[in-house]
Amino acid sequence: MENNIVDGSTRLFGIVGDPISQVKTPQLMTGIFRARGVNALLLPFQVAEEGFESTMKGLMSLRNLDGLVITVPHKVRACSLVDSLSPRAGQVGAINVMRPLPDGTWSGDMFDGEGLVRGMEKQGFSIAGKRIKQLGAGGGGSAVAVALAAAGADRITLCDPQQSLAQGLAVRINHFYPRHPAEVTTDSAGTDGYDLLVNCSPVGMRPGDGMPAPFGEFDPALGVVDIIMHPEETPLLAHARRCGCRAMNGRPMIEGQLEAFCAFFGIRQS
Amino acid sequence: MENNIVDGSTRLFGIVGDPISQVKTPQLMTGIFRARGVNALLLPFQVAEEGFESTMKGLMSLRNLDGLVITVPHKVRACSLVDSLSPRAGQVGAINVMRPLPDGTWSGDMFDGEGLVRGMEKQGFSIAGKRIKQLGAGGGGSAVAVALAAAGADRITLCDPQQSLAQGLAVRINHFYPRHPAEVTTDSAGTDGYDLLVNCSPVGMRPGDGMPAPFGEFDPALGVVDIIMHPEETPLLAHARRCGCRAMNGRPMIEGQLEAFCAFFGIRQS
Numbered sequence: 001m002e003n004n005i006v007d008g009s010t011r012l013f014g015i016v017g018d019p020i021s022q023v024k025t026p027q028l029m030t031g032i033f034r035a036r037g038v039n040a041l042l043l044p045f046q047v048a049e050e051g052f053e054s055t056m057k058g059l060m061s062l063r064n065l066d067g068l069v070i071t072v073p074h075k076v077r078a079c080s081l082v083d084s085l086s087p088r089a090g091q092v093g094a095i096n097v098m099r100p101l102p103d104g105t106w107s108g109d110m111f112d113g114e115g116l117v118r119g120m121e122k123q124g125f126s127i128a129g130k131r132i133k134q135l136g137a138g139g140g141g142s143a144v145a146v147a148l149a150a151a152g153a154d155r156i157t158l159c160d161p162q163q164s165l166a167q168g169l170a171v172r173i174n175h176f177y178p179r180h181p182a183e184v185t186t187d188s189a190g191t192d193g194y195d196l197l198v199n200c201s202p203v204g205m206r207p208g209d210g211m212p213a214p215f216g217e218f219d220p221a222l223g224v225v226d227i228i229m230h231p232e233e234t235p236l237l238a239h240a241r242r243c244g245c246r247a248m249n250g251r252p253m254i255e256g257q258l259e260a261f262c263a264f265f266g267i268r269q270s
Numbered sequence: 271m272e273n274n275i276v277d278g279s280t281r282l283f284g285i286v287g288d289p290i291s292q293v294k295t296p297q298l299m300t301g302i303f304r305a306r307g308v309n310a311l312l313l314p315f316q317v318a319e320e321g322f323e324s325t326m327k328g329l330m331s332l333r334n335l336d337g338l339v340i341t342v343p344h345k346v347r348a349c350s351l352v353d354s355l356s357p358r359a360g361q362v363g364a365i366n367v368m369r370p371l372p373d374g375t376w377s378g379d380m381f382d383g384e385g386l387v388r389g390m391e392k393q394g395f396s397i398a399g400k401r402i403k404q405l406g407a408g409g410g411g412s413a414v415a416v417a418l419a420a421a422g423a424d425r426i427t428l429c430d431p432q433q434s435l436a437q438g439l440a441v442r443i444n445h446f447y448p449r450h451p452a453e454v455t456t457d458s459a460g461t462d463g464y465d466l467l468v469n470c471s472p473v474g475m476r477p478g479d480g481m482p483a484p485f486g487e488f489d490p491a492l493g494v495v496d497i498i499m500h501p502e503e504t505p506l507l508a509h510a511r512r513c514g515c516r517a518m519n520g521r522p523m524i525e526g527q528l529e530a531f532c533a534f535f536g537i538r539q540s
Contacts, residue, residue, distance in 0.1 A: 005275050006300050008293040008314045015278075020334060023278040030276050043313065044278045046333035058328010063316035064290060 006041060012064055013042040013265065016056070016078070017071035020046040022205065022230035024251070025069050028258055038267055040066070049073060056081055060106065067099035067265045072202055075110075075139025082108035091176050092146050093168075094139035097264050109264055111257040112140050113147025116227060119252025125223050128152035130195040135188060135212050137165040140227055141200030145169055148198070149177035156182040157194070159213075160201070188213035191222055197240075199226040204234030211236045220244035227253055276311060282334055283312040283535065286326070286348070287341035290316040292475065292500035294521070295339050298528055308537055310336070319343060326351055330376065337369035337535045342472055345380075345409025352378035361446050362416050363438075364409035366527075367534050379534055381527040382410050383417025386497060389522025395493050398422035400465040405458060405482050407435040410497055411470030415439055418468070419447035426452040427464070429483075430471070458483035461492055467510075469496040474504030481506045490514035497523055 015025045021044070029042035045068075047055045052074060059065060060081070070078040075094040079085065082098050083105035089095045095108035120127060132153050134145055137160040145156055156173065158166040166184045173182035191197055203212035205228050215236075218224065224240035229250040233241070240247040261267075285295045291314070299312035315338075317325045322344060329335060330351070340348045345364040349355065352368050353375035359365045365378035390397060402423050404415055407430040415426055426443065428436040436454045443452035461467055473482035475498050485506075488494065494510035499520040503511070510517040531537075 004297055005304075006296040006311055006313060008291040008296060010296065010314060012313060012315075018333065021277075021279040026276040026278060026280065027274050034275075041276055041311070041313070043276060043282060043311070044280060044334060045282075047331070048333060051331050054324070055328045055331040058325045058331065061317070061321050061325040061328065063288065063318060064314060 007039070009039055010064075011038075011040040011066050012062065013040060013067045013069070014045040014059065014065065015042060015069040015071055016045045016047045016059070016074055018046055018048050018073065019206075020044040023071060024229055024254060025071075028254065029069075029261060032258060032262060033267065036267060040267075042069070047074065052077055053081065060100070065100075067097065069261065070096050070098065072140065072205075073138070075112075075143075079108060082106040084108070086110070088113075088146075091172065092139075092142045093172065094142050096139070096143070097261060099265055110143050111260040111264075112143035112227075112253065113145075113150070114260065115255075115257030116144050116225070116253040117147045117151045118256035120225060120248065122256070123248050123252055125196065125225065125246070125248065127196075129154050131193060132156045132196045132198060133159070133191060133194040134198045134200060135159050136200030136202070137162075137169040138200070142169050142172075144198060144200050144227065145173055145182060146176070149173045149180040149182065153180050156180070157185050158182055159185050159188045189215050191215065191218060194222065196223045196225065199224075199228070199234075199236055202228070204228050204236055205230065209235065211239060215239060218243035218245050224248075226250060229254060277309070279309055280334075281308075281310040281336050282332065283310060283337045283339070284315040284329065284335065285312060285339040285341055286315045286317045286329070286344055288316055288318050288343065289476075290314045293341060294499055294524060295341075298524065299339075299531060302528060302532060303537065306537060310537075312339070317344065322347055323351065330370070335370075337367065339531065340366050340368065342410065342475075343408070345382075345413075349378060352376040354378070356380070358383075358416070361442060362409075362412045363442065364412050366409070366413070367531060369535055380413050381530040381534075382413035382497075382523065383415075383420070384530065385525075385527030386414050386495070386523040387417045387421045388526035390495060390518065392526070393518050393522055395466065395495065395516070395518065397466075399424050401463060402426045402466045402468060403429070403461060403464040404468045404470060405429050406470030406472070407432075407439040408470070412439050412442075414468060414470050414497065415443055415452060416446070419443050419450040419452065423450050426450070427455050428452055429455050429458045459485050461485065461488060464492065466493045466495065469494075469498070469504075469506055472498070474498050474506055475500065479505065481509060485509060488513035488515050494518075496520060499524060
């Protein structure tokens with residue numbers, strides 16, 4: 001491989017999403033491959049919702065593709081493309097990684113939740129015993145809520161414009177983590193009585209987006225986490241900073257799961 | 271892009287073939303992209319013959335894919351996936367490049383023949399007025415024979431284990447280039463009376479391959495061209511060298527079409 005970037009033997013990985021230009025996984029994972037002397041690239045694959053299954057089946061048929069990372073808006077739908085799920089991915093009902101097994105079947109797992117929890121712990125956010133308000137109950141939101149419950153949250157209050165998503169997620173958390181219950185609210189903007197506000201909705205990612213809810217002034221004691229990575233400071237995080245809150249964006253979430261990606265994809269430790 | 275290799279905005283190109291590890295287009299084209307400051311990669315895509323159309327349609331649905339190079343064994347079959355062919359590709363009945371147009375349709379072209387002719391001219395092989403024996407009448411072979419006729423070959427004698435391929439190619443050449451006629455032979459090994467021997471069969475590419483025909487000693491005046499790039503010296507070229515012949519491998523053919531690829535893909539001149 002030497003100083004080359006790519007040759008005919010380069011193994012391929014990809015991150016599948018739409019939009020795709022904002023993702024950081026290609027540069028982060030490709031950097032790890034190179035540091036470890038692995039002739040591989042992780043590429044951005046912009047896959048639209050329309051025709052998702054057939055596009056994915058095409059990618060999955062590439063003989064030199066060794067794995068895919070799945071991001072917005074495909075984390076739930078990608079579940080139906082794999083033959084086996086980890087128990088964690090089964091609880092969440094969504095995957096963010098999939099890989100081919102030697103027998104030709106595909107296996108899926110979900111590391112978003114653990115990645116976020118690990119990132120929050122590194123940044124000094126404690127989760128155990130906290131009352132948490134979470135916006136967004138899609139694929140990423142499901143992973144986050146399950147991981148927050150597993151990390152000992154006192155109570156998780158879910159809000160999503162599609163209320164059935166929030167309801168379904170609450171039912172699953174209350175089934176798997178009855179001592180760390182979840183509930184649903186339609187009040188997106190209220191933050192009184194919460195220790196942490198976590199945004200798992202995509203609002204704030206696209207240019208021109210505002211906050212995901214019409215928030216008033218935050219109590220400076222409220223911790224605010226946004227799983228969006230790009231822009232680095234969403235309107236929500238800018239508001240939190242102005243209110244004197246401790247705030248964190250989504251970058252620690254992805255950085256917190258790079259090692260898990262490597263283990264899942266069989267990339268050896270350096 | 272700076273010193274990075276890939277990010278979420280990287281545009282994708284690919285070369286589609288099976289096997290794929292031997293191709294040189296990824297490093298050559300990616301080197302050009304970087305020299306010109308274009309944030310793009312050309313990747314190896316190993317696509318099997320089984321399921322070719324559905325795999326290709328998956329790749330063609332990627333929103334950040336800007337073009338594909340097609341190589342063995344897919345050059346003929348890929349024709350059926352594009353909506354429009356250049357006149358040259360229509361004559362050949364095969365393509366080695368395809369790209370999406372702004373209206374969502376795909377366009378195909380074929381540069382193998384011109385690439386080989388340009389490479390041969392650079393290496394001092396003259397074509398005009400020469401009697402040429404050509405082995406292999408598949409996608410690449412069709413492009414080569416058409417370009418050799420267009421470059422003024424006196425006569426082209428075609429030999430392929432699938433004789434119908436050779437027959438069909440001869441018919442097309444005699445239709446489009448009646449003053450530079452083609453004929454068919456079943457004698458693969460005979461070289462008496464020829465000025466040039468051109469191998470367009472895949473024999474010699476895989477480890478353990480021998481020569482594409484049971485050749486005897488060559489006349490040192492015979493020019494020998496093999497369009498295979500890897501290994502650099504096929505058994506045929508080693509034999510030609512031992513016989514004192516002027517010999518050339520397939521690398522000049524691909525190098526001779528890199529500028530044509532750039533123009534076709536809309537990569538600007540540096």
